[in-house]
Amino acid sequence: TVYLDHHATTPLDERVLAAMRPWLTTECGNASSAHRLGSSAAAAVESARIAVAALLGAHDPDEIVFTSGATESNQLAIVGVALKARQLRGARHVLTTAVEHKSVFSAMEYLVEHHGFTSSIVPVDRAGRVDPATIAAAVTTETAVLSTMVANNEIGTIQPVRHIADSVRDSGVALHADATQAMGGIAVSVDDLGVDLLSLSGHKIYGPTGVGALYARRGVPMAALLPGGGQQRGLRGGTFNVAGIVGMGEACRILTATREEESIRTAGLRDRLQSALIEMLPDAEVNGDQENRLPNNLSLSVPGLVAASLMASLPDVIFATTSACSSGGESHVLQAIGQRAEPGTLRLSVGRHTTVDDVDYAARELVSAIRAATGSVMRDVH
Ligand code: PLP
Numbered sequence: 001t002v003y004l005d006h007h008a009t010t011p012l013d014e015r016v017l018a019a020m021r022p023w024l025t026t027e028c029g030n031a032s033s034a035h036r037l038g039s040s041a042a043a044a045v046e047s048a049r050i051a052v053a054a055l056l057g058a059h060d061p062d063e064i065v066f067t068s069g070a071t072e073s074n075q076l077a078i079v080g081v082a083l084k085a086r087q088l089r090g091a092r093h094v095l096t097t098a099v100e101h102k103s104v105f106s107a108m109e110y111l112v113e114h115h116g117f118t119s120s121i122v123p124v125d126r127a128g129r130v131d132p133a134t135i136a137a138a139v140t141t142e143t144a145v146l147s148t149m150v151a152n153n154e155i156g157t158i159q160p161v162r163h164i165a166d167s168v169r170d171s172g173v174a175l176h177a178d179a180t181q182a183m184g185g186i187a188v189s190v191d192d193l194g195v196d197l198l199s200l201s202g203h204k205i206y207g208p209t210g211v212g213a214l215y216a217r218r219g220v221p222m223a224a225l226l227p228g229g230g231q232q233r234g235l236r237g238g239t240f241n242v243a244g245i246v247g248m249g250e251a252c253r254i255l256t257a258t259r260e261e262e263s264i265r266t267a268g269l270r271d272r273l274q275s276a277l278i279e280m281l282p283d284a285e286v287n288g289d290q291e292n293r294l295p296n297n298l299s300l301s302v303p304g305l306v307a308a309s310l311m312a313s314l315p316d317v318i319f320a321t322t323s324a325c326s327s328g329g330e331s332h333v334l335q336a337i338g339q340r341a342e343p344g345t346l347r348l349s350v351g352r353h354t355t356v357d358d359v360d361y362a363a364r365e366l367v368s369a370i371r372a373a374t375g376s377v378m379r380d381v382h
Contacts, residue, residue: 002358004319006204006296006351007153007181012247013206013352019250020208023243031240032231041242048249052213055252056198057189065214065235066245070180071103073199073214076225076236077176078107078145081197082117084221085144085174093142094119097130097149098336099157101178104147117144127289128157128337136167143173150182150193154322154333154347155288156297158186165194174220180204180212183255184351185263185294196220202244206352207251211244262352267295269350269359274298276363281370287339298348301334304374305344314369317362320347 003011023044029037031045049061058064067073078094085091094108098121111117122135130148139146146168151158161177168175176197179188184205190198196217203209216222216235228237277300278284287299307321322331322345334342346366350359 001315002317002354002362004317004348004350004354004358004362006184006349006354007347008320008349009203009209010184010206010351011353012208013251013254015254016207016247016250020243020247023246027242029242031242032229041240044242044246045240048245048252051249051252051256052200053215055183055188055256056200056215057191058215060218062233063215063218065216065232066240066248067212067214067236068210068241069203069212070101070178070199070201071212073201073212074101074103074147074176074178075107075110076214076222077197077199077216078104078147079111080222080225080235081174081176081220082111082144083115084223086115086117087223088221089172091142091144092117093140094145094147095135095138095143095173096121096147097135097159098123099128099130099152099154099333100147100149101153101180104149104178108147124157124336126337127292128152128155128287128333129289129292130159130164132160132163132167135164136171139168139171139173141172143171145176146173147176147178150177150179150188150198151185151294152288152333153181154331155299155337156181156294157289158182158292158294160292161193161195169194181294184259185266185296187259190215190217202248202251205251205255208244208247211241211248213248263295266350266352266354269354269356270296270298270348272356273348273350273359273363274300276360277366280363280367285339285341287334287337287345296350298346298350300346300348301339301341302344302346302370302374303341305341305370306373307344307346310346310366310369310373313373314365317365319362319366320349321345322347 029041031041053061108119177195198215201212
């Protein structure tokens with residue numbers, strides 16, 4: 001089986017599993033307990049916090065809040081900051097782009113439905129990029145949070161986050177970036193991007209599922225959504241998921257050491273797969289921004305194809321049609337870029353363990369299955 005769905009989730013790295021194992025078995029203390037096992041768990045959590053901060057170039061590890069994943073990080077960033085901004089300065093508006101992950105849209109919808117906010121969604125161009133000037137023009141004095149992804153989970157397009165940050169700098173709006181997909185592929189530094197808040201997730205970077213982090217710059221006023229027992233500066237309570245957090249920290253350490261080299265390798269594999277498919281399927285169109293794109297992403301639309309049926313006929317090649325959460329439904333991302341061959345779209349994403357043989361095998365299998373499928377569509381039509 002060739003796994004080409006790293007945007008949906010990545011396999012746990014063996015080194016991460018090894019780092020987590022003691023915290024799932026012998027090292028059983030609660031990180032908030034006063035005894036010896038409690039303090040060693042607390043030290044492990046703080047060491048992981050330092051590793052996440054280092055990967056992001058955050059100056060203070062206390063700016064990292066561990067969560068249950070990027071869904072929660074996005075919710076905490078958007079809702080937590082918006083509710084505080086309403087309390088402090090009467091803010092009532094939130095703003096985002098048309099290609100965000102559903103968890104960003106639903107955080108905003110929650111503010112609209114339950115807290116009387118209004119929200120605006122800024123369109124993107126054919127490549128899926130948002131124009132910094134357009135988004136800056138949509139910011140008002142009432143805007144609490146502007147949320148933009150760093151890179152898209154379907155078409156891999158990388159947003160001009162730094163330019164967006166520069167264009168809204170004087171407005172007082174808090175800038176949140178969802179870097180969930182970007183982390184594994186490109187350098188992500190909170191200072192270079194100029195963001196106040198940034199979300200990431202363990203299971204997209206060869207760490208465990210069910211753990212994530214939010215970078216929250218010091219001084220950005222924010223309400224807690226789960227204050228619980230007051231852990232993590234009161235921003236996110238609950239007994240620490242020590243093993244998960246240790247795994248997240250180890251995944252970040254490995255990324256810091258290997259990301260640059262790995263991105264070159266995965267881009268090579270992606271390009272090889274792309275060339276093989278495009279050469280054999282001349283009607284196919286590559287989606288996303290060809291210059292500003294994640295190194296492991298290939299989104300391909302084939303007119304006349306129904307990608308969901310292709311999936312069933314090729315059980316040995318694991319790929320996606322759109323994103324995992326909109327499976328079976330329509331893709332708001334492909335609609336936002338005006339891709340009309342939406343049902344014929346394949347999302348292929350290579351990763352850390354993908355080999356040249358894997359992509360060559362996948363290309364051969366995909367080409368023959370797509371030819372057979374589109375051939376039969378043609379016959380039906382005529
Ligand atoms: N944001 C983006 C861009 C994603 O791709 C995903 C995962 O699919 C998420 C957020 C949600 O992450 P999690 O599964 O950790 O909640």
